[in-house]
Amino acid sequence: MGYDQLNSIIRLENISHAYGGNKSVLSDISLEIPEKSFYSILGPSGCGKSTLLKISASMLKPQAGHVYVKDRIVHSPDPERIIVFQDDNQLFPWMTVRENISFPLRLLGRSIIDKRSEILEKQVYLDGYTDYYPSQLSGGMRKRTIIARALSSEPEILLLDEPFSSLDIQTRITLHKLIYSIWEKTGITVVFVTHDIDEALTLSSDIAVMNSSGSFTSIFRNSFAGSFGEMSIDFFTRRKELMNMIESPEKI
Amino acid sequence: MKFFWFLIFLAVWEIIRISGNFSPLIFPSVKDVVASLVSSSIDGEIFFQLLFSLFIIFISLAAGTVAAFILVLGSHVSGILDSLLKSLVSFFHPLPGIAILPAVILWTGTGIESIFIIVIHSVLWPMVTNLHTGYSSIPENYSFFRKNYRMNHFQMFTGITLPYSLPYILAGLKISFARSWRALISAEMIFGAAGGKGGIGWYIFSKRVYMDTAGIYAGLLVIIVIGIVIEELFFTCIEQKTVRKWGMIS
Numbered sequence: 015m016g017y018d019q020l021n022s023i024i025r026l027e028n029i030s031h032a033y034g035g036n037k038s039v040l041s042d043i044s045l046e047i048p049e050k051s052f053y054s055i056l057g058p059s060g061c062g063k064s065t066l067l068k069i070s071a072s073m074l075k076p077q078a079g080h081v082y083v084k085d086r087i088v089h090s091p092d093p094e095r096i097i098v099f100q101d102d103n104q105l106f107p108w109m110t111v112r113e114n115i116s117f118p119l120r121l122l123g124r125s126i127i128d129k130r131s132e133i134l135e136k137q138v139y140l141d142g143y144t145d146y147y148p149s150q151l152s153g154g155m156r157k158r159t160i161i162a163r164a165l166s167s168e169p170e171i172l173l174l175d176e177p178f179s180s181l182d183i184q185t186r187i188t189l190h191k192l193i194y195s196i197w198e199k200t201g202i203t204v205v206f207v208t209h210d211i212d213e214a215l216t217l218s219s220d221i222a223v224m225n226s227s228g229s230f231t232s233i234f235r236n237s238f239a240g241s242f243g244e245m246s247i248d249f250f251t252r253r254k255e256l257m258n259m260i261e262s263p264e265k266i
Numbered sequence: 267m268k269f270f271w272f273l274i275f276l277a278v279w280e281i282i283r284i285s286g287n288f289s290p291l292i293f294p295s296v297k298d299v300v301a302s303l304v305s306s307s308i309d310g311e312i313f314f315q316l317l318f319s320l321f322i323i324f325i326s327l328a329a330g331t332v333a334a335f336i337l338v339l340g341s342h343v344s345g346i347l348d349s350l351l352k353s354l355v356s357f358f359h360p361l362p363g364i365a366i367l368p369a370v371i372l373w374t375g376t377g378i379e380s381i382f383i384i385v386i387h388s389v390l391w392p393m394v395t396n397l398h399t400g401y402s403s404i405p406e407n408y409s410f411f412r413k414n415y416r417m418n419h420f421q422m423f424t425g426i427t428l429p430y431s432l433p434y435i436l437a438g439l440k441i442s443f444a445r446s447w448r449a450l451i452s453a454e455m456i457f458g459a460a461g462g463k464g465g466i467g468w469y470i471f472s473k474r475v476y477m478d479t480a481g482i483y484a485g486l487l488v489i490i491v492i493g494i495v496i497e498e499l500f501f502t503c504i505e506q507k508t509v510r511k512w513g514m515i516s
Contacts, residue, residue: 073413104411
């Protein structure tokens, strides 16, 4: 396990939210995300987990409740909480891999830019593609560039919104291993939103299960983190349990 | 391929001329047209007129683009400006440049100012329309990125808005160039020479006055060549080196 602290880095307190006066997406949600954890929020589509992630990044202002980062209340986004979405169009097509990765460094006025970008490119195995434009890369490579760019400014927290769901299974597994090893090595806190039970089980140190009505049914430490390909009987038993938890019979 | 069809066209032209059914005043020989072109080139007249026309277009394209940017940025800051700009576009976009010429002459006389007004009118509205489309289609992800790194307005504009809008700017410039080039030539024909510099439109018009048919065709030929050079070579070249290379247009 990559962490042993019990301090929470993000604390959500009594969050409620609804879009445009409709039925509420989130009602009175509270959650503590431990520092240095790989924290997955697992739930069916439409349950409000992405909304919760946007609120955690302060990209969306909740109608009620507060977000705390290290016990300080936060209202606006900052470079310590970088959020990454699913779609590919987050990269800037007019910038090369290197320019995309180093863009945050330049924006934040960092002094060591090229060296840092070079290290990141190696870390995500893109060191041969420095001068490529996003349109020349495969989907997996684009995802790796997005991850490298998100890591470039060394944020404390990385918030990922189903980042790998559009990829084929082989590419996904490669990226799972990559993000897991980055998490292990850097001690960054990862908040990972997914609807994929296997993905949550193989990656996360902690899992919070959300049901379709947007409330947490179970929050637990996960013992299968980093178990790529070793799917034991226990794994399948756990998987079945989670499946039951997120399923909503009335919707099927 | 274009060159091949051009040669065919010349051959047909010569056949019609040699058949003798038309007056040489209507169908001058290719040789005469070329000779007129060469003599105008040697005394520099045609280049001088051309440079003058292109200079006006260039200044107006630049001014129109900057003005369009300011208007579009303004319309994203204020709702009232946005509604005003949309209405202005729907009023003036359909108006051909040449149609407002009589009114413009009343305001500013027949000087170079009125040519500028006509040409800027031809540039501004298509540019505003295109930039507006580009600006409104900036992906939501970019705005999340901007908030995440707390980019200021200047960083956002130079780092994201401007390069993102480039395909729209180029498309706008192409339409603007086509419109302004046509408006300019028409305006020049009506105005005549202002201080000896009437532009290529005036060049053609003055050739008609002296019944120098070969000269008229020489002027037309020059307009065609300029059109090809700018619309196909210049814009294509910029596109290849930017938006096409980046995969922003296919």
